[in-house]
Amino acid sequence: MSVTTLFQKKQSQLSGLLLLTLPLVFLWSGVGEPLKQLLIRSVSNNDGQYIGFKNFINYFSNSGLVDALLHSVFVSLVVMVVSVSIAFMVAFGLVRSQLWGKHALQALIQIPLFVPSIFPCLGLIYLLGGQGLISQYLTDFDLYGPIGVILGGIIFTLPHAVLLLTTTLRGIDSRLYQAASCLGASSWRQFTSITLANSAYGIISACFVVFTLTMTDFGIAKVLAGQYSMLATEIYKQVIGQQNFSMGATISLVLIVPTCMAFFVDGWARKKQARLANNQTVQDVNPSTLRDVLLTIVCWLPCAALLMVIGVVVWGSLISYWPYDFSFTWANYDFDAFGYGWQPYWNSLILAVMVAVFGVIITFFTSYVSLRATAPKFITGLVRFFALLPLSIPGTVLGLAYIFAFNRPDSWLNAWQGTFAILAFNTIVHLFSVSFLTFNSTVGRLESNYEHVGRSLSVPQWLTFFRVIVPLSQLTLLDIFFYLFVNTLTTVSAVVFLYGSNTILASIVILNMDDSGNLAAASSMGSLLLVTALFIKSIHVFIINKGKKNEYCK
The missing domain is CATH 1.10.3720.10 (MetI-like)
Incomplete structure (x- = not known):
């Protein structure tokens, strides 16, 4: 092996190690440190004594x-x-x-x-x-x-x-x-x-x-x-x-x-x-009248039950006074009358956009460098371990761990308490594992020769990443964006301990409204989230179908 080749290999390992340090620091801050503080608190009293x-x-x-x-x-x-x-x-x-x-x-x-x-x-x-x-x-x-x-x-x-x-x-x-x-x-x-x-x-x-x-x-x-x-x-x-x-x-x-x-x-x-x-793919199944009729009944019954449960909430948001006055009204959507206004809904949208944008960037980058960066297996294994760890941590537990980790004077994230920043940080970590695994599947199917060819043509790897890897992964990037957006709209447990007076979310307001007996108002806020999520999903489906149609035409 020549001196030049050896130098290039060492340089590649060093750059890979540096690249992996970024997601490792993020994941340690988002998962490792909170769990450490949770463990410490479990063996201490409320005064912090062991x-x-x-x-x-x-x-x-x-x-x-x-x-x-x-x-x-x-x-x-x-x-x-x-x-x-x-x-x-x-x-x-x-x-x-x-x-x-x-x-x-x-x-x-x-x-x-x-x-x-x-x-x-x-x-x-x-x-x-x-x-x-x-x-x-x-x-x-x-x-x-x-x-x-x-x-x-x-x-x-x-x-x-x-x-x-x-x-x-x-x-x-x-x-x-x-x-x-x-x-x-x-x-x-x-x-x-x-x-x-x-x-x-x-x-x-x-x-x-x-x-x-x-x-x-x-x-x-x-x-x-x-x-x-x-x-x-x-x-x-x-x-x-x-x-x-x-x-x-x-x-x-x-x-x-x-x-x-x-x-x-x-x-x-x-x-x-x-x-x-x-x-x-499974080929067309031979028709059988008895089987198809029975399965139509058996399969549609639970679906009808789901639709009835969901539909009655939407209906409940549009009637005057349950169960005595079933006349139509929009009054239940006047959230100012219930002391919350529309701000929780806008807060949920703001948080969903933040999580979707930054979540896609962070999880995609983490997946790519963990698969393609030249670094010791121990480091890549450590990144993968922390990336999959949130999958086994309940949202309520993660939110409580964030209080222990960051609600302290010596914490560098103490200033984030009650802000969108801590809510987005927590939600990205909470939803990290599914996004990471999905990107792993996509990037893993792409030929590693793209980077080799780029290096042989003296093209920087970052340029190959943006010009080749990102375009080839655009459908998955879109899928994860909408996955993060919709799941952030509907999350409750992960943020129940972390919101502030100015950052309370619609999903938390639904919980509070139900606690105070305002069932119609809770139904209205929930219906609003349902319509928003379905609208976002329809945009997703439209973009995917349009992309497939354009690809077919080519």
């Missing part, structure tokens, strides 16, 4: 707090079984049948993704609450408790499970079904031997995703749990209600344990499922 594991001993000695853990696990398991079972039927109908209205069903089943988790809870109150449309025909039915949380969890998690399982079923090699048909295998035999066998790991992955979402969600438990204690709300009660920050940190670490377990099992299942996946 007390060892006394908080954990007190936690497990408190039957009420232990019950909250057991309740959370129980509800999450029930939601997991029911939601994944329904989702599998819907996904099977979408992929392996010719049911009626397939494209409409696939679009409508995703509507709960465009609202905060509290939004379906409002619909359940309208339908099954004390003065609900349906509850008046039910005897001894109590929505506020485990039943309500389970119903809310199913509605909230069903779209996530359907998306995962649809992708899993579409990845099954269609040639297996063709071979089975040629060999005379019955439909039931094909279902058990091919569909179930090849989607087992996808089902496991969906189970743990649903479990984690239910276990860590704050909005549903806050609205529908009532006196039924759960971990996510216990953290809020300890911190906001009792100002017991040390116990709040302790409960947060307890909550992290099952979510971390679910995260690792989900990662294992995804890798196993990826080995079974085939790039071929």
